[in-house]
Amino acid sequence: MSGGFRVTVPASTANLGPGFDAFGMALSLYDVVQVRVIDTGLKVEVEDAGAGGVADVPTDETHLVVRAIRKTCEHLGVEPPGLHLRCLNSIPHARGLGSSAAAVVSGVAAGYALAGREIDAFEALQLAAGFEGHADNAAASLLGGLVLAWCDGGRFHAERLTPHPAIRPVVAVPSVRSATATTRGLLPPAVPHADAAHNAGRAALAVHALTAKPELLLAATEDRLHQDYRAPAYPASTELVATLRARGVPATISGAGPTVLALTADGILPADVGVEGFDVLELPVDLTGVQVAAQ
Template identity: 90%
Template sequence: MTTFKVTVPASTANLGPGFDAFGMALSLYDVVEVQVTDTGLKVEVEDAGAGDVADVPTDESHLVVRAIRKTCAHLGVEPPGLHLRCLNAIPHARGLGSSAAAVVSGVAAGYALAGRKLDAFDALQLAAGFEGHADNAAASLLGGLVLAWCDGGKFHAERLTPHAAVRPVVAVPSGRSATATTRGLLPATVPHADAAHNAGRAALAVHALTAKPELLLAATEDRLHQDYRAPAYPASTELVATLRAHGVAAAVSGAGPTVLALTTGGILPPEVGVTGFDVLELPVDLTGVQVAAQ
């Protein structure tokens, strides 16, 4: 392809107890329009990150461009020039996988530029290699619910289809969070009882998400990471606690500060205050990244 469009979904990670292991694709999309040109590089950015070159540069350091270059080199091709138009709907630094989505879109674009069908396993190695873990990248790549792990230096992911009754709702604050910062709040070790608790809840979460949503409140309990990160986003932590007190399976989305609520009705309880948050129902995306000729 010489002119094509890549559509990639946002993602939420962890889902409570599944730290660095669970991911789920959400129906909020970045779109990258790619055109092969005779020479040079031109990057246009609209919506999220537009005009902020510190956040979204428009040169070779742009994350989509870096992923394209890495994938093209891996596949043995080199486009003469590129014109990218990035239409960003996924908010940055909010825990909705914007970086992973950018990388996955670049990897998918690289395959299209090489005239190759996307190889899911190979693409996951390329995409997850940028962040060092595969939960968000696998979700944006495959869609649905993913269980991700790393074994022998190779990234793996198993895709599952969530129960049709699971209707994610996100509460997105205006404030940002940086994954590097929130990871720095995590301790080097945790009590054995907390590790055992999360192992049990993670196993239960797979069952709840795919077969028995009525168990989601118990299944999303976490002792491994959220309490340690709470000082980074007190308002989000308070909203999670309030929602859970009202029977809603809520957790911090990824590195935060967005709050994820796994509802079965697509709404939050009206008595729960959400001032300072934009609340969106985002159905699970079941297709993952898509490439189409233009």
């Protein structure tokens, strides 16, 4: 595909309540990167296709997609003479929908295409997850569906599962941003044993609820490890989660926030729940993950 190709990569939501740094799910909102080999140099164009502003995105070697391409090409032993990238960004930045992981996964996929090779899922996960230090978002964007991710001996792993078809995710995306590094800084170095035990049980229940018995999702998405500690960073999102859960809607903070994820049965939020300041979107689960096609 050295003449030109297109990479389409889905957004993702992570944690899903109790599965901190372990659960991820791909959503049908996509960034697209068009790649063309040129004689020399680097040209990067970035277009905001709904990502809420990309003025601060670099267009040089520090661009995250470019960095991931370079890392992958080095790993695969290829070096393109020059690159022209056109990035169409639809995944909101710094909102907890995996925009950084999607950028990295698209770069990794592009690197494999430039090398003329099929994506090796395991090695691609090592390359992609290495940028962030955890594999939940990256694995979801790479594989699609629901993923269970972990790290063992410095190597990242992920198992892909198919979510129950009755689950219809809805996201409420606020205009405010939240940096993952900032919200991670709000987490304590240790938590009470009772809270850890609670989350272990709810995470196990969540796997069952997400794949086989969605009527258990309200209980299964309860969390004590991270959401309460991060609440001061996005009070409006925290309040919306509490309001939805009080109405029986399984709702959580998506990833590091501030987007709210609701795992509904009908694709809508209760009409009397106030969502001022949020853009509400139904985003079906993406079941395919990153895709590469000639253009």
